[in-house]
Amino acid sequence: MPDAPHSGGGGPDNLRGMINTYPSSEDAEVAIAAVRAGAEVVRNSYGQRLARIDKGAGDFATTADLEAERAILDVIRSTRPHDAVLGEEGGQQGSLDSSRQWLVDPLCGTLNYAVGTMLVAVNVALRGGPAAVADPFSGEVFFTDGVSARVRQDGKDTPLTPTAATRLVDVNLDPPFPNAPAFKATDLLGHPTFIARFRPRVLSTTLALAWVAAGRRAAYVTDGADLSDSVHFAAGIALCRAAGCVVTGVNGAPIGDGGLGVVAAADADTHELLMSMIRPEG
Structure with missing residues (x-):
C-alpha cells in the first residue's frame, strides 16, 4: 500500500491533513494484511508449549499473543507510520488524540487456544473505519471497508x-x-422464549460476531460497558454493521452512544425478540 500522498509544507497541521486522506479501500487492505500476519503467528504457534503471562483475575496472555501483536504492528507501522495504535498487550502507542487509531486484539480466545481449541480470532480495526477479523485455522478473513462487508x-x-x-x-x-x-446472560439462556426459538452456543471469542455477519449465527449477546472502542469488539461490530445486522447495547442504546455490551442480530425481528427477553420492561 502506498504511503500518504505528499503535498507542500511540512508543519504538524499539514501532516495531520496528509494522514487522513487514505482511501477506505486501502485502509481495509492494511487491516487484512495485519490480521493475516497475526494469524500466521497464531497458526504456527498452535500446539506448542507456550509461556503464559499472568494478567490477573484468571486472565493471561501467551507468547503467541505477544508475537502476533508484534507482527500486526509491523504491518501497521510500515504502511501507516503516523497512525496511533491501541494493542491489547502493548497498550497505547502514539498520540491519544490522534484522529487515526488502530485497535488490535492479536488473539481473541486465548483460553481456547491455550488448551488446544481452534476457536480464536485476530482482530484489527481502524477506529470508526475499516476492520478485519481473521480465523487463523480456516484461512478466512472477514473484512469491511466501512461500507460493505465481505469474506476473503x-x-x-x-x-x-x-x-x-x-x-x-x-x-x-x-x-x-x-x-x-438488570441483565444476566444466564437468565437469557433460561428464558422460555429463548429455549423455544433459539439454540445457545458459547464460542468464547469474538469470531462469533463475524459469524453473525456471515449468517452462521442468528445473533451474539454479551454484557459489558461501552465496547465501541474495545480492541476485542470493535472489528466485529464494524463487520456486523456493514453487513446490515442490527447492533445495539443490551440496554437498547446505539453502540458508542450509550450502548452497554452488545446485542448483534442478523435482522430486526431477531433483535426485537432478544430485546423483549433482555429488557422485558422496555
Missing part, C-alpha cells in the same frame, strides 16, 4: 449475508457482568 478466502471475496435461519445465538458468559441484575 483463497483469493476470492464473497459478500457477507446475515440470516437468522440457523437459530444459533452465541452468548458470552465470561465476567464481568456490569449490567447485572
